[in-house]
Amino acid sequence: NAGVTQTPKFRVLKTGQSMTLLCAQDMNHEYMYWYRQDPGMGLRLIHYSVGEGTTAKGEVPDGYNVSRLKKQNFLLGLESAAPSQTSVYFCASRAGLAGASSYEQYFGPGTRLTVT
Amino acid sequence: AQTVTQSQPEMSVQEAETVTLSCTYDTSESDYYLFWYKQPPSRQMILVIRQEAYKQQNATENRFSVNFQKAAKSFSLKISDSQLGDAAMYFCAYRSGWGDDKIIFGKGTRLHILP
Numbered sequence: 001n002a003g004v005t006q007t008p009k010f011r012v013l014k015t016g017q018s019m020t021l022l023c024a025q026d027m028n029h030e031y032m033y034w035y036r037q038d039p040g041m042g043l044r045l046i047h048y049s050v051g052e053g054t055t056a057k058g059e060v061p062d063g064y065n066v067s068r069l070k071k072q073n074f075l076l077g078l079e080s081a082a083p084s085q086t087s088v089y090f091c092a093s094r095a096g097l098a099g100a101s102s103y104e105q106y107f108g109p110g111t112r113l114t115v116t
Numbered sequence: 117a118q119t120v121t122q123s124q125p126e127m128s129v130q131e132a133e134t135v136t137l138s139c140t141y142d143t144s145e146s147d148y149y150l151f152w153y154k155q156p157p158s159r160q161m162i163l164v165i166r167q168e169a170y171k172q173q174n175a176t177e178n179r180f181s182v183n184f185q186k187a188a189k190s191f192s193l194k195i196s197d198s199q200l201g202d203a204a205m206y207f208c209a210y211r212s213g214w215g216d217d218k219i220i221f222g223k224g225t226r227l228h229i230l231p
Contacts, residue, residue: 031217042120042207042221043161050217058218090161103149103211105219107161 002026004108006091012114013081021076021111023091030096032074033058033105034066036087043090049074051096081115088112118143120210122222129198130230136183137193137225139208147213150184150191155224156204164206167191169213195227203229 007022023032030051035043035058045058049068063085065077074093078085092105119142129135141150152164167175167184174182179196195202208222 040125040223042209042223043219044221045218048217088159092161104151104163104166105161110159 004091004093004106006089006108006111008111009109010112012116013078014116015082017081018077018079019081019113020078021089021091021113023074023076023093023108024072025074025091025093025106026072027093027095027106028071029093029106030071031094032068033092034064034074034076035090035092036060036085037090037110038087046076046089081113083115086113086115118145118148118210118212118220120208120220120222122206122208122225124225125223126226126228128228128230129195131198131200133198134194134196135198135227137195137206137208137227139191139193139222141189141191141208141210143189143210143212145212149211149213150182151209151211151219152180152182152191152193153207153209153221154202154204155207156201161207165193198229200229200231203227 004025033048034046044060047066049055052071055066067075089111091108094105121140148169150167154162154164165177181194183192205224207224210220
């Protein structure tokens, strides 16, 4: 049981390049999230998904797109990377039941992305 | 909109001592959940403790406990018998009890453990 995994762990991009970050979870969770973490900041929500085939915008969605074609995977895409997107990206997931215990989000190890 | 404030960017505590991390939040809702997450140097986010707003009893998990003051909108984390492995960033977080499925994080407090 690997939990939440993220691919890749590190990446360096040049301005204007595109890439996709992959998040996978093996816990059969309904909900999945993408966050970014910048120095001196907490985590900020980019996009999230409440189930296969659904996506929704979070706090800072501009410049990113997402897809949830399979329940276990949540992809984050950068179509034209900018230096402002240099950050550490975290994926998380949680079960779909209501109640405090199921609101717990399980996080992946993060992806450090640098855009030059 | 809800906000979460952690007023202590960094703190230090002697090993085996007790330390309290502060968190305040702003909301007009009556139903919500509060969390403390730990992020060690490995970057992995780990849930430390959670509190349901409708529960008056403060949550406790081994050496970790909270002081939840609903009227004051305060949610502090107390770590007893501090250990070297407790060194990390600690994030306070808020989730509405209904509506949008979003967690709002504070900016974090970096905790140093002095041997």
